[in-house]
Amino acid sequence: MVRYDAAVIGAGADGLAAAALLARAGLKAILLERNERVGGILATTEFCPGFWAPPFADHVAAIPQELFWELDLGRRGALTMVAGGGAEALLANDLAVRRLELLKFASEVRAPFARRGLFAKAPTRPVWPSEDWCIRSLAEIAGSSTETSPAQLAASLLDGRSCDPFAAGSAVQALVGISRYEEPVGGLGVLATALESATRAAGAEVKLGLEVTDIKRSRGRVSGICLADGGEIEARAVVSTLDLKRTFLTLFPWNELPPEVVSRTSQFRMGASRARVLFALDAPLKGVRPTTHIVSSLQSIAEAHANFRDGLLSGNAPVTLRIHRDPRMAPKGKTVATATLSAIPFRLFDGPWSHEKRERLCEIALSAADTVIPGFREHLVGVRVIAPPDIEEELGATEGDIFGGEIAGDQVFGYRPWLDGSCPRTPFAGLYLAGPSAAAAPYGTCVAGVVAARALLADGKAGYLK
Ligand SMILES: Cc1cc2nc3c(=O)[nH]c(=O)nc-3n(C[C@H](O)[C@H](O)[C@H](O)COP(=O)(O)OP(=O)(O)OC[C@H]3O[C@@H](n4cnc5c(N)ncnc54)[C@H](O)[C@@H]3O)c2cc1C
Numbered sequence: 298m299v300r301y302d303a304a305v306i307g308a309g310a311d312g313l314a315a316a317a318l319l320a321r322a323g324l325k326a327i328l329l330e331r332n333e334r335v336g337g338i339l340a341t342t343e344f345c346p347g348f349w350a351p352p353f354a355d356h357v358a359a360i361p362q363e364l365f366w367e368l369d370l371g372r373r374g375a376l377t378m379v380a381g382g383g384a385e386a387l388l389a390n391d392l393a394v395r396r397l398e399l400l401k402f403a404s405e406v407r408a409p410f411a412r413r414g415l416f417a418k419a420p421t422r423p424v425w426p427s428e429d430w431c432i433r434s435l436a437e438i439a440g441s442s443t444e445t446s447p448a449q450l451a452a453s454l455l456d457g458r459s460c461d462p463f464a465a466g467s468a469v470q471a472l473v474g475i476s477r478y479e480e481p482v483g484g485l486g487v488l489a490t491a492l493e494s495a496t497r498a499a500g501a502e503v504k505l506g507l508e509v510t511d512i513k514r515s516r517g518r519v520s521g522i523c524l525a526d527g528g529e530i531e532a533r534a535v536v537s538t539l540d541l542k543r544t545f546l547t548l549f550p551w552n553e554l555p556p557e558v559v560s561r562t563s564q565f566r567m568g569a570s571r572a573r574v575l576f577a578l579d580a581p582l583k584g585v586r587p588t589t590h591i592v593s594s595l596q597s598i599a600e601a602h603a604n605f606r607d608g609l610l611s612g613n614a615p616v617t618l619r620i621h622r623d624p625r626m627a628p629k630g631k632t633v634a635t636a637t638l639s640a641i642p643f644r645l646f647d648g649p650w651s652h653e654k655r656e657r658l659c660e661i662a663l664s665a666a667d668t669v670i671p672g673f674r675e676h677l678v679g680v681r682v683i684a685p686p687d688i689e690e691e692l693g694a695t696e697g698d699i700f701g702g703e704i705a706g707d708q709v710f711g712y713r714p715w716l717d718g719s720c721p722r723t724p725f726a727g728l729y730l731a732g733p734s735a736a737a738a739p740y741g742t743c744v745a746g747v748v749a750a751r752a753l754l755a756d757g758k759a760g761y762l763k
């Protein structure tokens with residue numbers, strides 16, 4: 298049996314980046330993906346003949362400059378995906394540096410909104426920290442210097458997450474998306490293709506259609522993985538890009554987990570609250586804004602969050618409507634639009650997601666679109682509704698949470714996912730966590746993968762992986 302230096306689970310952005318860096322460092326690396334395509338969240342699919350759209354998210358946080366150049370992603374077709382600033386410093390993989398960065402961002406009072414270009418001019422009084430650290434204070438002060446309402450600013454911040462904007466501490470949501478967000482030319486799938494090409498060129502083996510079912514352990518450390526087809530792969534180290542719950546609750550026998558892993562993993566809260574509706578339209582929809590946050594007030598966001606907590610489908614769910622102008626997404630004279638709905642529960646109190654409930658979801662999105670583009674629904678020629686369970690099914694993300702866990706004070710930065718700041722290392726020697734639950738995930742696309750690969754390489758050099 299071939300023995301690998303490292304096996305990477307999941308070929309999303311993090312897995313591709315980790316496998317590429319490990320192979321470039323001379324390790325024998327294998328990347329395993331259960332789907333027949335790479336990319337994970339980075340996907341652009343044909344949801345209606347001739348109409349293409351990203352099913353899970355419209356944009357991703359930019360890729361750190363250093364990685365972009367190292368993997369030559371520009372010449373592999375990924376355009377406008379470079380980030381500077383915070384993500385760079387984070388690649389130092391040093392918790393102290395991360396905390397310093399956080400403090401820098403926190404003291405840079407207008408950072409969360411300035412980065413999204415929402416400030417017309419600098420605010421006249423400090424935005425951050427507000428007395429109660431809630432989104433309302435942040436949004437109201439920021440909103441006073443723009444034409445955008447505080448509710449729209451809050452919705453732009455949440456973008457598919459659910460939160461009470463009046464709750465103390467909720468402003469932590471503003472600090473997690475610290476790098477720029479980008480929609481690469483040609484769609485997110487183009488970025489996945491560029492990353493795959495870089496990973497293969499680096500010498501990593503990329504295996505599609507192979508689901509990992511178990512992580513093997515021997516003498517207190519990981520020793521390889523088991524596959525759904527019955528196959529096994531020996532590896533000195535394993536990088537998991539699955540979220541915390543998926544990694545520990547599905548890839549290990551529950552009764553073999555150390556008690557501290559059991560308690561943290563069970564207590565870790567997922568924050569799934571995103572649904573998507575993809576629209577194919579038979580008109581060019583000229584003169585409309587590319588992105589509109591459709592929400593009536595901060596109070597309505599709070600009500601939608603209360604409904605979300607109760608497992609109800611809320612008529613107040615904030616909707617972000619995006620009109621995609623990339624000519625490769627739709628036939629000539631036609632348009633693709635996507636709606637991202639926030640505060641949509643994974644579990645509904647009155648039973649499973651039925652056809653009727655999906656239709657209601659579609660109707661919430663359509664009614665919102667009609668308010669900003671009168672007659673929107675008359676142009677509809679195709680639609681795809683993606684509810685939270687669909688995201689779980691297609692991506693393997695627990696409860697359909699693409700953020701890998703609720704963004705809350707006890708689950709971000711140095712506390713994500715382990716309270717001692719040891720991520721990407723885990724309580725199992727030789728196992729590294731690189732997916733959306735990892736501490737580094739909020740800092741940019743691929744960052745969690747890079748941080749995990751660097752930790753693995755450092756441990757290898759120090760002789761820990763023999
Ligand atoms: C604060 C925050 C903000 C974020 N903002 C955004 C955003 O705006 N846009 C966005 O797109 N993302 C966003 N994310 C998500 C984040 O970017 C993800 O961490 C990252 O993009 C996903 O990459 P990934 O490789 O970790 O996971 P994924 O893209 O989910 O890839 C995981 C892969 O693993 C595969 N897989 C699952 N189970 C198995 C198995 N058993 N065996 C083999 N393969 C398996 C899946 O099929 C999938 O291809 C955000 C995350 C956080 C924490």
